[in-house]
Amino acid sequence: MKIALIGATGFVGSRLLTEALERGHEVTGIVRHPDRLRVQGGLTAKKGDVLDQEGLAALLAGHDAVISAFSADRDAPDVYQGMVEGATAIIAATKKAGVKRLLVVGGAGSLEIAPGQQAIDQPDFPPEWKPGATGTRQFLYLLREEPDLDWTFLSPASLLQPGQRTGVFRLGGDRLLKDVEGQCRISLEDYA
DSSP: EEEEEEETTTTTTHHHHHHHHTTOOOEEESOOGGGOOOOTTTTTEEEEETTTTHHHHHHHOOSSEEEEEEEEEEETTTTHHHHHHHHHHHHHHHHHHHOOEEEEEEGGSSSSEETTEGGGGGGOOOOOOGHHHHHHHHHHHHHHOOOOOEEEEOOOSSSSEEOOOOOOOOOOOHHHOOOOTSOOOEEEHHHH
């Protein structure tokens, strides 16, 4: 499969890249700094800007699927706006490129802790994460209104960190899952 991976050098994107290549996929890593991608078989590095819809559409054309590991700069003055602008551009560019399959790295904030109650709306949700998480949730809302794409929004556990690839994990749909110790975690490698 030919995959276009937006954000291939990032925290999650780098693990997605490794997993896709290990599975034998051809990957085009679309990043701001292609020199940061290690040259390896199956990988083509391309410089791209998610806010340049025309340029991004040209990079996405000809792929079987797009994976977005895009994240707005957390130090930007308006992280929420950056996420929404990026999400809007990625959706538009994917459609313009004629790619039907879009997978998006989501966030745990959009998961429900009880029916109709998302984690992000709880009083104990970390305030420093709220702007980015709200923008990521908006990405999900934009996708829900999108009839022309076959999309998947992959929300990880609330604790996502480097670790081992075990192949052991649970899927919870829109629900935030916890283990017997009350923890909600997954390794980046298992998430990928």
